[in-house]
Amino acid sequence: MNITPLTPPIDPLEPSFRVDARVVARLPRLERTHAQNDHALGIHGKLHAIPTQQGLQPNDENSLISQNIDYVTRRVARFALQEVSRSILRDMVERNGKMTYVHQVRNCLRARISNKKGVTLFYNVEREQANFGNLQRCYSVWNCPICSMTITEGRRTELKQGLDNWTQSGGHAYLITFTNSHHKGDDLDQLLTGQKKAFVKFWQKRKVTEILKRLGYRGRIVATEITYGEGNGWHPHYHMIFFFDHSIEAKSLKSFLSLEWMDSCTKAGLKSPDLIHGVDVRNGTYAAKYVTKWGLENELTKGHLKTGLNGSLTPFDLLRGASTNNHYKTLFKQFADVFKGKQQLVWSKGLKELLGIKKVTDEELVDDTDETSIEVRELPLKVWDLILKYEKRAHVLELVEKDYKNNTTSLNDFVMGLAQLYAGELIKNMS
Numbered sequence: 001m002n003i004t005p006l007t008p009p010i011d012p013l014e015p016s017f018r019v020d021a022r023v024v025a026r027l028p029r030l031e032r033t034h035a036q037n038d039h040a041l042g043i044h045g046k047l048h049a050i051p052t053q054q055g056l057q058p059n060d061e062n063s064l065i066s067q068n069i070d071y072v073t074r075r076v077a078r079f080a081l082q083e084v085s086r087s088i089l090r091d092m093v094e095r096n097g098k099m100t101y102v103h104q105v106r107n108c109l110r111a112r113i114s115n116k117k118g119v120t121l122f123y124n125v126e127r128e129q130a131n132f133g134n135l136q137r138c139y140s141v142w143n144c145p146i147c148s149m150t151i152t153e154g155r156r157t158e159l160k161q162g163l164d165n166w167t168q169s170g171g172h173a174y175l176i177t178f179t180n181s182h183h184k185g186d187d188l189d190q191l192l193t194g195q196k197k198a199f200v201k202f203w204q205k206r207k208v209t210e211i212l213k214r215l216g217y218r219g220r221i222v223a224t225e226i227t228y229g230e231g232n233g234w235h236p237h238y239h240m241i242f243f244f245d246h247s248i249e250a251k252s253l254k255s256f257l258s259l260e261w262m263d264s265c266t267k268a269g270l271k272s273p274d275l276i277h278g279v280d281v282r283n284g285t286y287a288a289k290y291v292t293k294w295g296l297e298n299e300l301t302k303g304h305l306k307t308g309l310n311g312s313l314t315p316f317d318l319l320r321g322a323s324t325n326n327h328y329k330t331l332f333k334q335f336a337d338v339f340k341g342k343q344q345l346v347w348s349k350g351l352k353e354l355l356g357i358k359k360v361t362d363e364e365l366v367d368d369t370d371e372t373s374i375e376v377r378e379l380p381l382k383v384w385d386l387i388l389k390y391e392k393r394a395h396v397l398e399l400v401e402k403d404y405k406n407n408t409t410s411l412n413d414f415v416m417g418l419a420q421l422y423a424g425e426l427i428k429n430m431s
Contacts, residue, residue: 079394104138130400154365162355175287181271184233198268216245219351227312254281
């Protein structure tokens, strides 16, 4: 979309901004139903600062420019992917006498929290990144690419810190994967229910608890992952990090766990895996690699956000293809419905305290307000409606960043251009 910006004598972002009397009267009212109520979701919205990648950072100007371009490109992709997700997840349900969406990604970074003010723009001077305020968030790691990015990065930081604390104190950790046999046509909800039942039986085995205790087992972290393959259908599996007081012989542990897991699957009514594929045990080196890469959005090992291997598709792979493939659209909706309310990571009782990790909710990770962020300005509601109509949320953030760094007014010009474009469409439709 080519927009020719105007240079107005007034600031188009101020509440007094007007284009044409006919245009003002017909500015879009998008999603303006129950979703816009002050307490529609019963949440608070704060500044949503997005974490940067940890570790070594480039120190030359070209690398920094390249990194910024990559970030902007990924942000555009996340917003576009969120649009696809919300276009699929349209179901509504009655709650407290009002109709609301089953999946709140429909309102995420679109509907305001308070009707008494517009949408605020923030700039984080430390990260040099802009973001929105007074907008509802869905906090979904499963079907929202934007919330998921923030949450998974926060959880990765926890994982890495916990693992470092344990190994530095002399402890040992092992990456252990559990799965079971499955076939195309198996119901996803039934698979998950069966696996949950199998794990209950597994951890209730006296032999399992006694042997692990004898080996110095102190706790575990469970990460749920899922892929879809055209040959074998849904493939939910579990990566776990087991923490021990001392080193363990990996092959012997694998043999023991495999037999007990096979028995538990059979008793739970699942298709039993074999000795080779049911359980995999890797040493601390693999655990450290998994933790380091798990939360990075450019890595192949990022849980449900990663690109599937060997022809398998992650849920977000399905979402990427859903615009042109109705089968993928159906599969993604099935996944989102089944995984709603489920946790991405689960720490065994007392493990966070043992590893010195503070308990933080997904909502707190998303709503964390950084002290180095400042409020730039407030967007009037009618301007925000135009931004939503033309799907330009990511572009607006980019312009805020450019304007702040360069002391320019490109956002003003862009908004005036949007208004001009919309005015032209209205006049054309009225003629």
